[in-house]
Amino acid sequence: MVSRFKEALNSGKFVITSEVAPPKGTNLDKMRHHIDILKDKVDAINVTDHQSSVMRFPSLGGCLAIKEKGGEAILQMTCRDRNRMALxxxxxxxxxxxIGNVLCLTGDxxxxxxxxxxxxxFDLDSLQLLKTIxxxxxxxxxxxxKLEGVIEFCAGAIVTPEARPIEPQLIKFEKKVEAGAEFFQTQAIYDLENFARFMEYARKLKTKILAGIVLLSSARMAKYMTENVPGIFVPQNLIDELAATPKDKVLAKGIEIAGRTIATLKKAAICQGVHIMAIGKEEVVPDILAAAGL
Amino acid sequence: MKSITKQKTTEEIQQGLKGLDRVFVVGCGTCTTMTKTGGIDQVEEIKGRLQQMGKRVTGSTVIPTACDDMTELSLKENEQFIRSADCILSLACALGVHRMSLSLGKPVIPGVDTLFIGVEETPGFFREACAQCGQCILGETAGICPITACHKGLVNGPCGGTNNGRCEVDKEKDCAWTLIYNRLNAQGRLELMHRYQPPRNHHVALKPRAVKIV
Incomplete structure (x- = not known):
């Protein structure tokens, strides 16, 4: 059974994924609402696994909620909380x-x-988890x-094109491809020139790259991420563009920036798709896609 | 190589000595002397604090190396003062506590927490250098141990939390894998970093680990 997401990856189309975050608690209403918004708009929905090491409803449970609604789920699995037996x-x-897709992560x-x-x-790392699959x-x-009945997953991993220094990151990226990563969802990218350089390198390896798109909701957020989040760099011209926008229009500006980034990536066929992370503003993902002309 | 310790707080020591009023204090002349957590000066200092807590100090000593087999002899020399105490308060590391517990039968209460086995990089600055995992890969990582120096103990390269050569858990801490990359690169041995490292064997020796050397 080939997953729908894998079929999309292999079809040659520009693949779109997004993600939902499970709640802290048992009230799944908001997550289900986000799934409803996304499931027919994207090729697959990731469910985060205690993102930022904050305890939440499990990724596996979120993936089942997506399945129940007929959506395509990508199970995010970190190695932070479970030993090899539990994984x-x-x-x-x-x-x-x-569930047919897994994203293998080391975990924060x-x-x-x-x-x-x-x-x-951290009994295993992301690479060893890929090999395990x-x-x-x-x-x-x-x-x-020997297993009685085997598993079958479209397995992927992440890469950080803006990592500094980039060289150690690229070695690990290559090792992940060798370990069988069929797709990569990248950390957020904003500097398209840098990303294009990364893709020149990545194209030599047999894998699919979905560029990470994180919605910028204010100049402050963009500056904060650049200064504090490893592997994220928002160029000054984008920060200036957000700062020059009136407060009530800044979200629309963020949507516009995300949309035009996606449109550029698609038009120039720089990568095979995008992974949109709206971080709490999942309602606007369809607007981002519309702004991208998708 | 030294056993690196930190003194427990007065409150923690008080908690440990609950119901034990007569106390004999033991320091160590080796590691805790060097880290200034259990040498002569600290033993004298804590005796004053114990008296303020209302404890009766029956005596004290600083054993040259509390983890070795001379400890029993040192305690024997002080036997009458220890016998008259309810317990021993140890300012030696956990290895010393272990050794002291083998003789005289008195409860031994730790006054320090044993943090790690480390080396003194610069005067007064100690860093963990070996996690004693039993499967040394230092030859493949340019002498920098990722089990110890990487917060997550990763053996296949850096995680996504590395930032300008620093670690996501502490901006002051170097990313072990950036250091390993730089040194392997300087040695012209980067191919070692491309090598896949399989999952670790956590049972090279079953816990508690022991070995007989003949």
């Missing part, structure tokens, strides 16, 4: 419930989140035992 078991369960460090005294597991698809678990 393998979740892969078995996800497959059994028809525990102390950046809201359970600062918790133990960070391939091994389990071939019928064997990490203990070397």
């Amino acid at each position: 393998e078991a979740d892969l078995l369960f996800a497959h059994s419930r028809g 460090a525990v102390p950046v989140g809201d359970h600062k005294e918790a133990k960070g597991v 391939r091994q389990m698809a071939a019928g064997q678990d990490l203990g070397g035992n």
Whole structure:
């Protein structure tokens, strides 16, 4: 069974993914609402896995909610909270419930989140998780035992084109491709010249790249991310553009910037698609797509 | 190599000594002397604090190296003062606590927390250098241990939290994998970083680890 997302990746079309964040608690209304908005507009929806190390409803549960609504889910799996046995078991369960896509992540460090005294597991890393998926698809678990019924996933990973220095990041990127990553969703990119340089390098490797688009909702947010979020760099001209916009129109400006970035990427065929992260403003994803002419 | 410790707070020590009024204090002449957490001066200082807490100090000593087999002898020399105490308050590291607990049968209460096994990089600055994982890969990582120096203990390269060569958990902390990259690059051995490192074996030796050297 090939996942719908994998079919989209292989179709040659410009692929669009977005994401939803599960709630802290059992009230799933807002997440379900976001799923309703997104499910027919994008090729697949990621569900974050305790993003920023903040404990939440599980990614697996969010993916099931997407399945229930007929959407296509990408299960985000970090290595921060589960050892190899728990990760393998979740892969078995996800497959059994028809989830066909996994994004393999190392996971943020525990102390950046809201359970600062918790133990960070990191029994595996993102690369080893990718290899685990391939091994389990071939019928064997990490203990070397035969599986009764195997898994099948379209497995991907992330890469940070703006990482400084970039060289160590690129080595890991290559290792992830070798480990079987079929697609990459990148950290947010704003500097298209830099991204084009990254893509010149990435094109040599056999994988699909979905450029990360994070909605800018104010000049302050853009400046904050540049100064504080590893791997994010918003060029000064975009910060100036946001700063020059009246407060009541700044969200529309952010949507316009995201839209034109996507349109440029698509028109110039720089990469194979985009991954849109609206971070709490999922309602405007359709507006971003409209602004991109999609 | 040194056992790096930090003194517990007065409140924590008070909590540890709850119900134990007569106290014999033991420091160590090696690691805790060097880190100024359990040498002669600190033993004298804590005796004053214990008296302020209303404790009775029956005596004190600083054992040359509290983790070795001479500890039993040192305690024997002080036996009458220890016998008259309810407990020993240790300003040696956990290895010393372990050793002291083997003789005289008195409860040993730690007055310091043992943090890590480290080296003194510059005077007074100690850094963890080895996690004693039992599967040394330093030969492939240019002598920088990713198990120890990377916050997440990653063995296949940097995570996405690396920022201008610093770590996401502490902007003052170097990213281990940036350091490894730079040194391997300088050595012309970057191909080592391209090598896939399989999942670690966490049971090279079953805990508690022990080995007999003949």
